[in-house]
Amino acid sequence: xxxxxxxxxxxxTGGHMFPAQALAEAMLKRGWRVRLSTDARGARYTGxxxxxxxxxxxxxxxxxxxxxxxxALAGPAIAGGVTSMVWQMLRDRPDVVVGFGGYxxxxxxxAAVMLxxxxxxxxxxxxxxxxxxxxxxxxxxxxxxxxxxxxPEGAHGIHVGNPVRAAVLERxxxxxxxxxxxxMSVLVMGGSQGARILSDVVxxxxxxxxxxxxxxxxxxxxxxxxxxERVSAFYEQHGILADVQPFFQDVPRRMSEAQxxxxxxxxxxxxxxxxxxxxxxxxxxxxxxxxxxxxxxxxLVQAGAAIMIPESALDVSALSEQIALVLTNPEAAQQMARSxxxxxxxxxxxxxxxxxxELAQKETA
Numbered sequence: 001x002x003x004x005x006x007x008x009x010x011x012x013t014g015g016h017m018f019p020a021q022a023l024a025e026a027m028l029k030r031g032w033r034v035r036l037s038t039d040a041r042g043a044r045y046t047g048x049x050x051x052x053x054x055x056x057x058x059x060x061x062x063x064x065x066x067x068x069x070x071x072a073l074a075g076p077a078i079a080g081g082v083t084s085m086v087w088q089m090l091r092d093r094p095d096v097v098v099g100f101g102g103y104x105x106x107x108x109x110x111a112a113v114m115l116x117x118x119x120x121x122x123x124x125x126x127x128x129x130x131x132x133x134x135x136x137x138x139x140x141x142x143x144x145x146x147x148x149x150x151x152p153e154g155a156h157g158i159h160v161g162n163p164v165r166a167a168v169l170e171r172x173x174x175x176x177x178x179x180x181x182x183x184m185s186v187l188v189m190g191g192s193q194g195a196r197i198l199s200d201v202v203x204x205x206x207x208x209x210x211x212x213x214x215x216x217x218x219x220x221x222x223x224x225x226x227x228x229e230r231v232s233a234f235y236e237q238h239g240i241l242a243d244v245q246p247f248f249q250d251v252p253r254r255m256s257e258a259q260x261x262x263x264x265x266x267x268x269x270x271x272x273x274x275x276x277x278x279x280x281x282x283x284x285x286x287x288x289x290x291x292x293x294x295x296x297x298x299x300l301v302q303a304g305a306a307i308m309i310p311e312s313a314l315d316v317s318a319l320s321e322q323i324a325l326v327l328t329n330p331e332a333a334q335q336m337a338r339s340x341x342x343x344x345x346x347x348x349x350x351x352x353x354x355x356x357x358e359l360a361q362k363e364t365a
Contacts, residue, residue, distance in 0.1 A: 004360055005033040007094035009109055011102010011131070012041030014191065015124055018268040019145070020100045021046075022163035022349045023122075024053050027356065035094075037085065039104035047249065048165060058084060058107045081107030082114075089115055095360045098122065098352075099139075101129045109135050118359040122352060123149055124162050124267030126298075127290030140359055143352055145267050146296060160352050161345025162271035167252040172275050172346050174256040176337040178330035181216060186323070187258040188221040189251070191266045191285075197311060198283065199227040202262055205319035207238040213327060214240065220254045222247065252276065259333065260326050262319075265297035265308070274300060274344035279326050279336035281319070286311040305340035 006027050010020040017038070024034045028050050035054040036046065046055050058081040085107040097112040097119040099105040105121075109131075112119040119139045123132045126146035136142050136155040144151075145162035186206070190198045199221070206217060219242040223231045228244050235242035248254060255261060255276050263269045265282040273280050280300065284293035300306035307322050326333050345351075 003031050003033050004095040005035070005092065006356060007035050007037060007089075007097045007108055007112075008100065009037045009097065009105035009107070010042060010100040011104045012039055012044075013102065014045055015266045015268050016100045016102045016105075017042055017045035018165055019122060019124060019163040019271075019348075019352075020098075021049050022165050023098065023352055023356070024049055025166050026163075026349050026353050028052055030353070030357075037104070037108040042102070042104050048167070056088075058104065078103070078106050078110075082110040085111035086114060089117060093117065095363060096120070096356050098356060099132070099135060100124070101132045103131060105131055106134075109139075113138050118363045120355060120359060122160070122163075124271075125288075125290075125292035126150065126295030127292040128152075129289065141355055143355055145271070145348070146299070150290070158355065160355070161348030162267050163349040163352055164268075164271050164275050164346070165252070167250075168272050168275055169346060169349075171252050171256040172344070173277050173341055176277060176334060177259065178334045178337075179259045179327040180330055183218055184216050184259040184327060185254070185257050186217055186219050187251075187254050187261045187263075188219060189248075189261065189263040189269055190222060190224075191264045191269065195264055195283075195285070196224060196227060197314065198262065198264070199223045199231045201314055201316055201319055203231055203234045203238075203240075203242075204316040205323060206240060207234070208316055208320040209324055213324060217241075217327075219243070220248065220258075221245075260323065262323070265293040265300075267296050270296045270300060271344070271348070274305070274340050275346050277337045277341040277344070279333045279340070280306040281322050281326070282306050282308045283311060283314055284308065299343045300340060303339045303343050305336050305343060 008020050010016040037056050099109045099121040120141040121132050122143040124145040142155050142157045143160045144157050147159035151157045188202050221244045225246045232244040261278050261280040265284045282297040297308050301308045
């Protein structure tokens, strides 16, 4: 008897790939074969996947970027990807297909619909992404990372939470060292691809802190490659110790050691913050579809675990004031860390695994 086979389909950002990685890790431990279908952009985020995960790059494209020529070519590229996946599934039929959103998930999900393969999707945000919106009524379940999630009529939504990688779970509820007159770590994340506005504002906000506080701060700042040099230079000019990189492979470690996290409120970032349990200042991406990053942040804010600053209100002075508020109030910071844990769903992966196994059993029944 061959091992059951799971095909995971995920798009080209960390927000899609990290929960996909968490599911891959869990299913491999249960003896499943796991294959990941993504595109070249998504393949950049596969370094943390277990080495036994087969990575397959498929043809896909988005209608939301590029000029008229790029948009005109998107349809044929997607169709080519679906055709390729149909042939692959005819040769090696998956027991279950799980999509995590993003245009690169269309070929696998489209082929699964055509061939009647059991399928479901996971939506990380409180508002469905475009691709998940397309498939929401064509799958058995929509596993929701945030609840409630706005779903179309006929979709079957189940709240599971957002799965986090094994490296995050290993540091779940890690003891928090409150701020004080000793070295303190501040982690700055703009999502898996960085955020220019954080690179524009955060360094100045930290430099504006009183010297009595600033002297203790050590910064880990995730910045886009094109911003990295100027961000590093600014910190150095102001005597602030900072590690600036385009992508941190060890976010869980850095987060567990941080006294404060300053971040976009992408679903994966919010999930990591709530499972590890850290005070945060969240700046939702204003252009996010359906303002879903504000929805993502709401749980931590309402729990008293995070401070939310809309992009429209973000400047050096406002951010510096909030940083100081957290780092000069150790008891309040400690409470924020505890409150973050009340929002986390460390068992989200197990809930998602249960849905996958349930689908597989129905297929074989």
